[in-house]
Amino acid sequence: MTFLRCTWWIAVQGFGMVFKRRATLLFVFAVLGYAFLTTLLLARFADQQNPNGTFAELSLYLFVQVVVPITAVYFGVVATREEVSDGTLLHVLVRPVPRPAIWAGKYLAALLVSVALLGTGYGLACALAPSAASEAGFGQRLRPETLAVFALPMLFGTAAYVAVGCWLGLRFKWAILIGLGFVAAWEQFVSTAPHGSGVRSLTILDATRTLIFHAAEGQDVLRRAILDMSWADTRFDMEARMAELPTAGEAARTLLVFVVLPLALCLWTGARREFVSAEKE
Amino acid sequence: MNAPPPAAPVMQEALLHFDDVSKFYGPVLGLSEVSFELHGGVVGLLGRNGAGKTTLIRLASGLLEPDLGRVRVCGEAPHWSLAARARTGVCPDIDRFYEGMSGHAWVRHLARLSGLSGRHATTAAATALERVGMADKMRKRIGAYSKGMRQRTKLAAALVHEPRLLLLDEPLTGLDPVGRFEIVQLVRRLGDEGCAVLVSSHVLSEVELMTDQLVLIHQGRLMAEGRVSEIRDQIDDQPRRVAIDVPEPRRLATTLLEREAVEGVEVEQGRLLARFRDGQRFYGTLTAIGGDHGVRGLINLDAGLDAVFDYLVGRA
Numbered sequence: 145m146t147f148l149r150c151t152w153w154i155a156v157q158g159f160g161m162v163f164k165r166r167a168t169l170l171f172v173f174a175v176l177g178y179a180f181l182t183t184l185l186l187a188r189f190a191d192q193q194n195p196n197g198t199f200a201e202l203s204l205y206l207f208v209q210v211v212v213p214i215t216a217v218y219f220g221v222v223a224t225r226e227e228v229s230d231g232t233l234l235h236v237l238v239r240p241v242p243r244p245a246i247w248a249g250k251y252l253a254a255l256l257v258s259v260a261l262l263g264t265g266y267g268l269a270c271a272l273a274p275s276a277a278s279e280a281g282f283g284q285r286l287r288p289e290t291l292a293v294f295a296l297p298m299l300f301g302t303a304a305y306v307a308v309g310c311w312l313g314l315r316f317k318w319a320i321l322i323g324l325g326f327v328a329a330w331e332q333f334v335s336t337a338p339h340g341s342g343v344r345s346l347t348i349l350d351a352t353r354t355l356i357f358h359a360a361e362g363q364d365v366l367r368r369a370i371l372d373m374s375w376a377d378t379r380f381d382m383e384a385r386m387a388e389l390p391t392a393g394e395a396a397r398t399l400l401v402f403v404v405l406p407l408a409l410c411l412w413t414g415a416r417r418e419f420v421s422a423e424k425e
Numbered sequence: 426m427n428a429p430p431p432a433a434p435v436m437q438e439a440l441l442h443f444d445d446v447s448k449f450y451g452p453v454l455g456l457s458e459v460s461f462e463l464h465g466g467v468v469g470l471l472g473r474n475g476a477g478k479t480t481l482i483r484l485a486s487g488l489l490e491p492d493l494g495r496v497r498v499c500g501e502a503p504h505w506s507l508a509a510r511a512r513t514g515v516c517p518d519i520d521r522f523y524e525g526m527s528g529h530a531w532v533r534h535l536a537r538l539s540g541l542s543g544r545h546a547t548t549a550a551a552t553a554l555e556r557v558g559m560a561d562k563m564r565k566r567i568g569a570y571s572k573g574m575r576q577r578t579k580l581a582a583a584l585v586h587e588p589r590l591l592l593l594d595e596p597l598t599g600l601d602p603v604g605r606f607e608i609v610q611l612v613r614r615l616g617d618e619g620c621a622v623l624v625s626s627h628v629l630s631e632v633e634l635m636t637d638q639l640v641l642i643h644q645g646r647l648m649a650e651g652r653v654s655e656i657r658d659q660i661d662d663q664p665r666r667v668a669i670d671v672p673e674p675r676r677l678a679t680t681l682l683e684r685e686a687v688e689g690v691e692v693e694q695g696r697l698l699a700r701f702r703d704g705q706r707f708y709g710t711l712t713a714i715g716g717d718h719g720v721r722g723l724i725n726l727d728a729g730l731d732a733v734f735d736y737l738v739g740r741a
Contacts, residue, residue, distance in 0.1 A: 146507060146540070150538060153534075154538075157534055161523060164525060230521050232522065232523060234488065234521070235517070235521075235535060235582065236538060237487075238515040239535060239539050240508070240510040240511035240538075240539060418490070
C-alpha cells in the first residue's frame, strides 16, 4: 500500500515537474511539427500519391523512427537524472518511501508525459490528415485502419524507450548524450541490419516496426517500407524477408524485455546506490 | 498462589543508537568506530569542517548504510526501515529545492511522502511553516526566497510529520541574527517537548546557545560525549585557567605560589591569570585568602565549549 501510494504521488509530482521544463517545449514543437508536416504534405501531394501510403511512410520514417525514440528516452533520462544531479533527491530519500517506489514513480511520470505528448501529436495528425487528403485525385481516401495501425506498437515502444532512458539517467552523468547515441547509432544501425542476421531483435525499433507490420494487414505500402528497411540486403524477394521477420509475439516479448530489464536495473541501482555525491555532480 | 515475578528494570530505548559505526568512502575514512546514544533533548554534534558530521547525520537518517557497526533509530535500521524514517525529521545541509514550487507546496509534497493524507498534509505544512516564521511567505516561489527563508523551509519540512528524532545539519546557516534567535528558541522548545534533536555545527557559539550536551567528533572519530563541564573534567592533562579580578594581582600571585595551589600565574591587563589542576584545593585557598586581597571577581576561562574543543582537538 505504501509502495503504491508513494509511487503514485511521485508520479504525479514528477509529471508536473517534467512537463514544466523549458526543454519540453522543444518536444511539443517536434510532435506538432510532425502533425502539421503530415497534413501539409498530404494536402500538397493529394492528387499525385496514395494518401494511405504517404501517411504511413511519414509516420514510420519521421514519427516512429525519430520523434518517438528521442522524446521517450529524453523524458526517461530527465525524470531520473534531474533530481539525482541537483541533489533534491536527498529530501525524498530521507522520507519513509520505499526506494523502488521512487524509481517506479519516476518511470510512470516519464511515461505519462511521453504518452501525453506523443499521443497529442499522433492524435492531431489523425484528426487533420483525413480532411487534407479528402480531395485525393489518386482515387483513395485515408482509411481509419491506416491511422490506427501505429497506436499500440508506438505505445509499447514508448514504454520501452522510457525505461531505457530512466536507467541511463540513474546510471550515467551524461545520460542525455548516451541516450541520443543509443537512439541515433545503436537503434538506427542495428535495427536495419539484414533480416537474417539475428541482431535486429536487440533493438526496440525493430520490435516496434515488426508489431506495426503485423498490424498493417493489407497495407502494402507500409509493409513494403518496413521490409525495405535493411542495409546490405540486396534481395528483392520480399517474401524471403518476410519469412525472417519475427512474429508479433516475439516482437512483443522483445519490447517486454526492454521494459522489464532497464526497470529492474533501475530498481537495483536505485536501491544500492548511495547518493551522497549528488550535489557535486 | 505464586507471587508475580519481579518486574524487570525498564530500559528506555534509545531514539538513536550508534554502535561501533564506521563508514568509508572508498579508501577515505568518513567515520571510525563511533558509538553513542541519544535518548531525548538537544544534543550538539560538533566538529570542524570535514570531521564527519554530515556523514554521521546521513547514517542516522538512513541515506547511508554503515560499512561496519549498527545504526538504530527506535531499534530499527534507518537505511532499510520505513518506520524508522517515519519517526525521523531531517534538515539536510544541501540547499536544493524544486525552485518553481511554493514553500507550502514543497513542504506539503514531503508531508505526503511521509504518509500524511492530502488534507492533513496541507494543514500540517501550513502549521510547520508558521512554526518557523514563514506564515506570510509560504505561497511564494522558493526560487524567490532568501537563504534564510530557504533554511526555514527546510526546517519546516523536517518538522511537518512531527518526528520523534530530529537531525539538523547546520540549521543556522544563512540566517540573520533574529532568525538565528528564533530557530535556537524553536530547537530548545522541541528538546523540552521530548523530541530528540541532534544539531550539527562547526560554529561553537551556535551550539552553545542550544545545548551544553555534546557529541564531539574529529577526523571521523568520536572525541567526547556528554555535558561540556563533564567533558572538561575528563581532560586531566590540561591545567584549568581562571582570570581573577583583584586590585593587586602581583601580591595575590605571590601568595598563591607560596601555597602551592597553582601551577603557574601571569598578570595580563591588570588581571591575574592562574593555572591549576586541583580545583578543590585552589578554590579552598582562594576562599581563604581572597578576602584579604580584595578579590572582586573570577572568570573561568576554560569551562566554555571553545576551550574544551581546542583542548580535545589539540590533543588528537
